[in-house]
Amino acid sequence: MRRSRSLFIGMVAALAAGVGAVAVAMPAFAAGPTATFVKVSDWGSGWEGRYTVTNGGSSVISSWVVAFDLPVGSRVGTFWDASMTSSGQRFSFVNRSWNGTLVPGASVSFGFNATGAGVPSNCVLNGVACGGGTTPTTPPTTPPTTPPTTPPPTTPPVTPPPTTSPPPNTGLPKHALIGYLHSSFANGSGYLRMADVPAEWDIINLAFGEPTSVTSGDIRFQLCPVAECPGVETEPQFTAAIRAKQQQGKKVLISIGGQNGQVQLTTTAARDRFVSSVSAIIDRYGLNGLDIDFEGHSLSLNTGDTDFRNPTTPVIVNLISAIRTLKARYGSGFVLTMAPETFFVQLGYQFYGSGPWGGQDPRAGSYLPVIHALRDDITVLHVQDYNSGPIMGLDNQYHTMGGADFHIAMTDMLLAGFPVAGNSANVFPGLREDQIAFGTPAGSSAGNGYVAPAGVQQAVTCLVRGTNCGGYAPRSGTNPNFRGLMTWSINWDRFYNWEFKNSHDPFLNSLP
Known part of the structure; x- marks a missing residue:
């Protein structure tokens, strides 16, 4: 591609945590793992959310699943740094292969975009309340909370004679x-x-x-x-x-x-x-x-x-x-x-x-x-x-x-x-x-x-x-x-x- 200017090198600055954000209150200290939600931005018809999973316990976590409800009319669109499944208004996010292990004191985040109003509720992390403690009164309706040991393939298998695998569902129009x-x-x-x-x-x-x-x-x-x-x-x-x-x-x-x-x-x-x-x-x-x-x-x-x-x-x-x-x-x-x-x-x-x-x-x-x-x-x-x-x-x-x-x-x-x-x-x-x-x-x-x-x-x-x-x-x-x-x-x-x-x-x- 052609452009008319000299090479411009810009430092990528991390987004300031909490700037313009709405946080869901969590206990200041909790024994064991926690998952903390922040609404990073809101543009009226939708918003961006981020969960931070922290291992506040004394043993290593090998995998994690965060599940929560969204109000009727709200849906998750794009997401990153986790895999997602849903059932009705219940959404479950499972770690990727590279961010599932957390040593004591370590944290990892994943994010998503959602339509509609409201914030997540009835959040559970690996089956217990996201703030630490007991499971919320509303029982989760999620898939099993243990992620599969072998993640599903990211591309369909190649079967001759096609020269490439069948097209994935990209969400793009045909043309x-x-x-x-x-x-x-x-x-x-x-x-x-x-x-x-x-x-x-x-x-x-x-x-x-x-x-x-x-x-x-x-x-x-x-x-x-x-x-x-x-x-x-x-x-x-x-x-x-x-x-x-x-x-x-x-x-x-x-x-x-x-x-x-x-x-x-x-x-x-x-x-x-x-x-x-x-x-x-x-x-x-x-x-x-x-x-x-x-x-x-x-x-x-x-x-x-x-x-x-x-x-x-x-x-x-x-x-x-x-x-x-x-x-x-x-x-x-x-x-x-x-x-x-x-x-x-x-x-x-x-x-x-x-x-x-x-x-x-x-x-x-x-x-x-x-x-x-x-x-x-x-x-x-x-x-x-x-x-x-x-x-x-x-x-x-x-x-x-x-x-x-x-x-x-x-x-x-x-x-x-x-x-x-x-x-x-x-x-x-x-x-x-x-x-x-x-x-x-x-x-x-x-x-x-x-x-x-x-x-x-x-x-x-x-x-x-x-x-x-x-x-x-x-x-x-x-x-x-x-x-x-x-x-x-x-x-x-x-x-x-x-x-x-x-x-x-x-x-x-x-x-x-």
Whole structure:
């Protein structure tokens, strides 16, 4: 993605505990474990809650379950740092695999968003009152209070012949509108507050989380400074607006990288710091997931790393490991998107890394091992069909930006699959239709390769219905579950009087 400013590094500050919060009173001292509730924020139609589980006893807790009632009309929406089940108005939260053990004196928190009014009542922790003492008079109607020893898989099992597992229930519409929001910087398109993002956008990628240094793995994100963005909202307003979007069924992700945010996870220490720092951002704002927008020299392949199915280059291996860890932490509802450039994906049809004899650009096709390893975890792959040179398609013809043909040929490669570096014995398998979208600039100032709405819709019609394809015959056939369209950016779309969303949202909604 393109942006017009120097690299801005912001320290991620923890939310001040109790600021603007409403706490449910608990005993000052209690023997044994306790679970304390705080209403972190309230925006009228909903609110964010947080429970802190503390081991006030003298022995180690190996697992915990917090269960409580909510008033009729209140429901839990998104949640994090725990797994949830419900029965009527009774909600039960079970620890994740990584935060269940608490030594004496230790604490851990989990959070959730809820609609409606009121606060939890009749809370129990591992079967006894959350404040310590005896079970409340209203008996809990919860599943067993001992969590399963083996957590359920976060992805369905892969069963040949499909190239990826069946799609999870992501809560997204069949055809989605995806856009980037300039949240941490300003450019010629102007700043746009989260609360002012129109309802048509189904996935909102916050641009950008950036590293403190190229190889640190330490990702930081903060809102655009007032001096740069005079209209910027406060962090509580920003967070409340995210919750409101989520209550509408929208997904809000942190996007890592961008043009200026080069990230190279060269060591396992950088990998682990990436996981912890990205988790901190996701938890801080209660986000739905992660977008990987590595550009420039973030990804490249070491000499001799020639098999996309078994990568050996540390920056590739560590990125795959980090994303898998994040996915495992947040569970099957975690939304993962990627926005690579064509150089890192489709160019792999001709060239992969430095090649068998060296001398090629080692970045060529370097996203392929990441995509392949995570194909059962990716929610949407939306390649940037812009800022690209000519790329050869499956018809062995070069395709150039600026019209429907480029979108059709580039997207068909991801749906049909292709031999890597021309090797028919080394084929990159296609992804599911619902995992594929493509990216296009919202206007001529947003990036090279702008295509007017009629051309974009011609491409989608070809991919979905197999008609109006021009001179290119898709190898993937028809793709009625094609996921949708991504644009750089929501800000630029506003600058161009919402041409992108006004044209494409009703079009996508009209598709089968």
